[in-house]
Amino acid sequence: MxxxxxxxxxxxxxxxxxxxxxxxxxxxxxxxxxxxxxxxxxxxxxxxxxxxxxxxxxxxxxxxxxxxxxxxxxxxxxxxxxxxxxxxxxxxxxxxxxxxxxxxxxxxxxxxxxxxxxxxxxxxxxxxxxxxxxxxxxxxxxxxxxxxxxxxxxxxxxxxxxxxxxxxxxxxxxxxxxxxxxxxxxxxxxxxxxxxxxxxxxxxxxxxxxxxxFSALKVGNPVTFRIQFKDSGMTDSAGRVPGAVKVDPTTLEFTHEDPTVGFKALRSMIGLAAS
Ligand SMILES: [Zn+2]
Incomplete structure (x- = not known):
């Protein structure tokens, strides 16, 4: 049913x-x-x-x-x-x-x-x-x-x-x-x-x-967004977001209990990398 x-x-x-x-x-x-x-x-x-x-x-x-x-x-x-x-x-x-x-x-x-x-x-x-x-x-x-x-x-x-x-x-x-x-x-x-x-x-x-x-997607808690940019200069710009952690020259991570907070940080990093 x-x-x-x-x-x-x-x-x-x-x-x-x-x-x-x-x-x-x-x-x-x-x-x-x-x-x-x-x-x-x-x-x-x-x-x-x-x-x-x-x-x-x-x-x-x-x-x-x-x-x-x-x-x-x-x-x-x-x-x-x-x-x-x-x-x-x-x-x-x-x-x-x-x-x-x-x-x-x-x-x-x-x-x-x-x-x-x-x-x-x-x-x-x-x-x-x-x-x-x-x-x-x-x-x-x-x-x-x-x-x-x-x-x-x-x-x-x-x-x-x-x-x-x-x-x-x-x-x-x-x-x-x-x-x-x-x-x-x-x-x-x-x-x-x-x-x-x-x-x-x-x-x-x-x-x-x-x-x-259908089941709501559960990814576990906390949620870590890891982002790899196309070059290291973008990572340098994006790394200014508070809480962003550099994994390697092109990759950052951001971890938070609330995925909506992590997502906003992710979008902020992308915006900075693009500017
Ligand atoms: Zn589109």
């Missing part, structure tokens, strides 16, 4: 959206950006429609790409509320502590160093790798750690086949929808949105109905 999620949180990125493969789509000055943000809104709407069909009563969508002003509010299903803008304390997971039953990650991408479309971890210019308590993780795993801290399981991840495999590896029982098959980092064989939206909607509905079958 499973129980239904009433309160559903949907975090949306752009690199794993149906049809998105390149920087002309993901960057706000790109010539194909307007199409990509409409596609992002379309994949999000498919997840919202599924969640509603499954019985969700509150749906909050969080825009999680770039300056976090990509999703088009007036084209989003009116039953969902939208979190937009940046900065926000927990970035792609802002508001996850507000008593949700289930989280979904739509349009996500694989971690830096893996084969997925537009693969990166938080910042493609700065970050080589991130580990959480010794386990290498991409954004899906890091964000699932934050959700897990609040007891919220992740029931659905959508993107290319690489992020789907990555999510299943970290989370175990999770529904995944591959809206494209990565060929290289900048190419993929893509489903038509008519098809991908149907798959996302069906998976979101099933995830909401089966919410109690």
């Amino acid at each position: 499973t129980s239904t999620a009433k309160r559903v949180y949907i975090s949306v990125d752009i690199e794993g959206i149906t049809g998105v493969v390149g920087r002309e789509q993901t960057g706000q000055t790109g010539k194909d950006y307007e199409r990509a943000r409409r596609a992002m809104t379309g994949d999000a709407n498919a997840a919202i429609a599924g969640a509603l069909a499954g019985g969700a009563e509150l749906i909050v969508v969080n825009d999680g790409h770039g300056n976090m002003q990509n999703l088009i509010l007036e084209e989003l299903n009116p039953e969902a509320e939208l979190v937009i803008g940046s900065p926000k304390p927990l970035t792609q997971m802002e508001g996850i502590g507000d008593g949700f039953d289930l989280a979904m990650f739509v349009g996500y991408h694989a971690r830096m160093g893996s084969a997925g479309v537009l693969s990166h971890t938080i910042s493609g210019n700065v970050v080589a790798n991130i580990w959480v308590n010794g386990r290498v993780m991409g954004e899906s795993g890091i964000n699932a750690t934050l959700a897990g801290h609040f007891g919220v399981p992740v029931g659905l991840v959508t993107g290319d086949q690489c992020v789907c495999a990555e999510a299943r590896d970290v989370l175990g029982n999770v529904k995944t929808v591959a809206v494209k098959q990565a060929i290289t980092r900048y190419s993929a064989r893509c489903l038509n949105p008519t098809k991908s939206h149907g798959l996302i909607q069906a998976a979101a509905e099933a995830a909401v109905r089966e919410a109690s079958s």
Whole structure:
């Protein structure tokens, strides 16, 4: 016997959206950006429609790409509320502590160093790798750690086949929808949105109905975020964050009981390294 999620949180990125493969789509000055943000809104709407069909009563969508002003509010299903803008304390997971039953990650991408479309971890210019308590993780795993801290399981991840495999590896029982098959980092064989939206909607509905079958990710306590930068100069800049410990010339660690504090330190280190 499973129980239904009433309160559903949907975090949306752009690199794993149906049809998105390149920087002309993901960057706000790109010539194909307007199409990509409409596609992002379309994949999000498919997840919202599924969640509603499954019985969700509150749906909050969080825009999680770039300056976090990509999703088009007036084209989003009116039953969902939208979190937009940046900065926000927990970035792609802002508001996850507000008593949700289930989280979904739509349009996500694989971690830096893996084969997925537009693969990166938080910042493609700065970050080589991130580990959480010794386990290498991409954004899906890091964000699932934050959700897990609040007891919220992740029931659905959508993107290319690489992020789907990555999510299943970290989370175990999770529904995944591959809206494209990565060929290289900048190419993929893509489903038509008519098809991908149907798959996302069906998976979101099933995830909401089966919410109690998913487990919140637990990584142990305290939580150590280890970050490897692309060069030692970035580590020198990032090492100014109080509590950061240098492991080697390109690697820092930050440990805290509360993963939201560790995550904010991680984001601070990345910001300093990029500046
Ligand atoms: Zn992104």
